[in-house]
Amino acid sequence: MSKTEQFLADLVGIIGPGACVTDEQALEPHVTEWRNVLHGRALAMASPGNTGQVADVVRLCSHAGVAIVPQGGNTGLCGGAIPDESGQQLILSLARMNRIRSIDAEDFSMVAEAGCVLATLQEQARAVDRYFPLSLSAEGSCQIGGNLSTNAGGINVIRYGTARQQVLGLEVVLADGSILDGLRSLHKDTAGYDLKQLFIGSEGTLGIITAATLRLYPLPGDTTTLLVTLPDSGNAVTLLAGMRARLGDRIESFELVSRFALELVERHIGDAGLPCALSGDWFVLAEVAVGEDSEALGQFLEEAIESGQLSDAVVAKNIAEAEALWRMRHAISEAQKYEGPSIKHDISVPVSRMQEFLHRCARSLHEQEPSAKPVIFGHVGDGNLHYNLTVPAELAGDAKRVRRVTSTIYDLVAELGGSFSAEHGVGMTKKAYLRQYRGATDLDLMRRLKRTLDPQGLLNPGKVI
Numbered sequence: 001m002s003k004t005e006q007f008l009a010d011l012v013g014i015i016g017p018g019a020c021v022t023d024e025q026a027l028e029p030h031v032t033e034w035r036n037v038l039h040g041r042a043l044a045m046a047s048p049g050n051t052g053q054v055a056d057v058v059r060l061c062s063h064a065g066v067a068i069v070p071q072g073g074n075t076g077l078c079g080g081a082i083p084d085e086s087g088q089q090l091i092l093s094l095a096r097m098n099r100i101r102s103i104d105a106e107d108f109s110m111v112a113e114a115g116c117v118l119a120t121l122q123e124q125a126r127a128v129d130r131y132f133p134l135s136l137s138a139e140g141s142c143q144i145g146g147n148l149s150t151n152a153g154g155i156n157v158i159r160y161g162t163a164r165q166q167v168l169g170l171e172v173v174l175a176d177g178s179i180l181d182g183l184r185s186l187h188k189d190t191a192g193y194d195l196k197q198l199f200i201g202s203e204g205t206l207g208i209i210t211a212a213t214l215r216l217y218p219l220p221g222d223t224t225t226l227l228v229t230l231p232d233s234g235n236a237v238t239l240l241a242g243m244r245a246r247l248g249d250r251i252e253s254f255e256l257v258s259r260f261a262l263e264l265v266e267r268h269i270g271d272a273g274l275p276c277a278l279s280g281d282w283f284v285l286a287e288v289a290v291g292e293d294s295e296a297l298g299q300f301l302e303e304a305i306e307s308g309q310l311s312d313a314v315v316a317k318n319i320a321e322a323e324a325l326w327r328m329r330h331a332i333s334e335a336q337k338y339e340g341p342s343i344k345h346d347i348s349v350p351v352s353r354m355q356e357f358l359h360r361c362a363r364s365l366h367e368q369e370p371s372a373k374p375v376i377f378g379h380v381g382d383g384n385l386h387y388n389l390t391v392p393a394e395l396a397g398d399a400k401r402v403r404r405v406t407s408t409i410y411d412l413v414a415e416l417g418g419s420f421s422a423e424h425g426v427g428m429t430k431k432a433y434l435r436q437y438r439g440a441t442d443l444d445l446m447r448r449l450k451r452t453l454d455p456q457g458l459l460n461p462g463k464v465i
Helices: 004-015 025-032 053-065 118-127 144-149 236-248 261-270 294-307 319-330 333-339 351-368 399-414 432-436 440-453
Strands: 044-046 066-073 092-095 100-104 110-115 167-173 180-182 208-213 223-231 251-258 282-289 310-316 346-348 373-379 382-389
Touching: 004 044, 004 053, 025 044, 025 092, 025 110, 053 066, 053 167, 053 208, 100 118, 110 118, 118 144, 144 208, 208 282, 223 294, 236 251, 236 282, 236 294, 236 351, 251 261, 251 319, 261 282, 261 319, 261 333, 261 373, 282 319, 294 319, 294 351, 319 333, 333 373, 333 382, 346 399, 346 440, 351 373, 351 382, 351 399, 399 432
Parallel strands: 044 092, 066 092
Antiparallel strands: 100 110, 110 208, 167 180, 167 208, 223 282, 223 310, 251 282, 251 373, 346 382, 373 382
């Protein structure tokens, strides 16, 4: 029996034959990125059913020198959950670990395994009159383990913060198979280093998240969804500042969307459509917890129209209209796939410099590549934009021109004090930019942490650093 055959036999002995997949056709969805851009090959895919099995699989891989690629819902956009092309890496799927171990409504917390689908966590929280605010376009299929490993953001960051802010404790399997049991629900704990922070956002390169204690919140109560038309993209920053001053922390979401992005959705997504006609080039889709003071929002909108901060405002009259508006927003990435090739960027800049970024970047790219059409949308409230470009096939196929476009955007982002990766992570596609835009001290410390926690380099190799 060869070493590979022995390894696979031992793997089946740990997790059972039904939880080990080696058939190439069955593996295809797991070795292909969501955008269908990156492809790899895998030795096999293991799907452990509990944390003990994860630990046993990791110990087996450590002994055999087999690299591990942790995978959740495989909805990432940077190749962080895709194996390389060697065919020698093991995909470790957390999909079977999908139990909610406990919900404590009085403690405002829940303990969920890494394979729980995000939408399920939202639903289960609501079932006990609590709110789990992490919300993404892929929430129907993405898994909480993946969300935490990339420190996902989403539409509610402005009020609740990123995935990192939703974590009270973690259970993590380390590279040697030992288990870090940190599933405490404490809101205050200064006993030593806050170890969970090492693993949130590390994309499975330092340890494998198997479960998390998550923070819950009171239900936001009555909310109002509105779509406002802006005279110019830069007005979004002024509008947001005014809303914050008037409404405080009741702004749940504040999304800037370009006209072209919404037109793509109407063109390609059959079940999506706006409840009103488009009347401008830039829009803000916002969700506000109005509470008992619903008149404050209406008064603010009237004043904003009079002052020229916005051109028009449409308030959803019912839940169906609100859902239709958010369906448009969440379908943008899907619509881009049907439109053709695109160059995607997930950037952040200080909110106060968002207007400058939008204006300067538009001018530079128009001069550089006039055929590229910006598809811009994102979470202006936290400075995060998805600055994507729909491009002709001949541009998409020219790697040198693509790199030049990306460098134009990232150089401006860096100049304005921003980041080339706001919420999608680094994965395998942005490693070169991490080296380019982060300082030598940052990178050295990252590498030292990696060597310390994963001395064999078997956890998601080729990702991040």
